Amino acid sequence: MSPRGVATxxxxxxxxxxxxxxxDREGPGALTSRSVTTEAGCAKGLLHTHFAGFDPFVAELCLDRFARTAATARHLAGQAGHGTVTGNLDIVVRALFDSGGPALSGLAMARPAAALQVREALEGGAPGFTAIQEAVADYLEAERRLGRIPATVDPPTAALALIGTSHHLLMTTWPDSPDPRPAVRRLMTALIGKDD
Incomplete structure (x- = not known):
């Protein structure tokens, strides 16, 4: 544990x-400011020193993870023509679901103040599902131009289906639920057809 007065x-x-x-270990009901600081091995007041309260902490955690996933999705553009299309898309799907994604999303929605802060930030332009969806659509368009997915695939619609389904599964999957990623992979295959 970090001693008092020493920068963390x-x-x-x-x-x-x-x-x-x-x-991930105990489910969203176990998340408290005390459980977080205990798990982090730091002073109990550290969370409240850096955040305006527990709801703002939860909101900022969700927004941070959305931003990371959006950054991962933006990197897809450079992958056009490399690897497999489903493999490249799977990187974004894993980013959405890894690190407690389903439980954290549910936690934010169960805390009205956190949910409001997340919604206001997204409305203000913070990267979220829309940014991820747009990056996936751009990537699919690049792959379609390269002939790696059928010309009949509509990239914006396929991206909406992929990200919308992932969002649905994020909001309805809990730690004890079956892994939702296989269902998303089947959807990807159905949307883009045969993968190179």
Whole structure:
């Protein structure tokens, strides 16, 4: 545990990673400011020193993970023509579902103040599902131009189906539920046809 008065490096990420481990191991009901700081091995007040409260912490955690996934999705553009289309898309799907994604999304929705903060940030332009969807559509368009997916595939519609389904599964999957990623992979295959 960090001694009192000693700076803790990368506090936000340390607390975010600790929260993900708690949720992954014990479910969203176990997530409290105390469980996060205990898991992070830091002073109990550290979370409240860096965040305006527990709801803002949960909201910022969700927004941070959305932004990371959006950044991963933006990197798809450079993958056009490389690897397999489903393999490239699977990177984004894994980013959505890894790190406690389903439970964290449910947690944010169960906390009205956190949900409001997330919604306001997304409405204000913070990257979220729309940014991820647009990046996936751009990637699919590039792959269609290269002939790696059928010309009949409509990239914006396929991206909406993929990200919309992932969003649905994020909101309805809990830690004890079956892994939703195989269903998303089947959807990808159905949307883009045979993969190179």
């Amino acid at each position: 490096p990368d506090v936000r990420e340390r607390l975010f990673a600790a929260a993900e481990r708690v949720v």
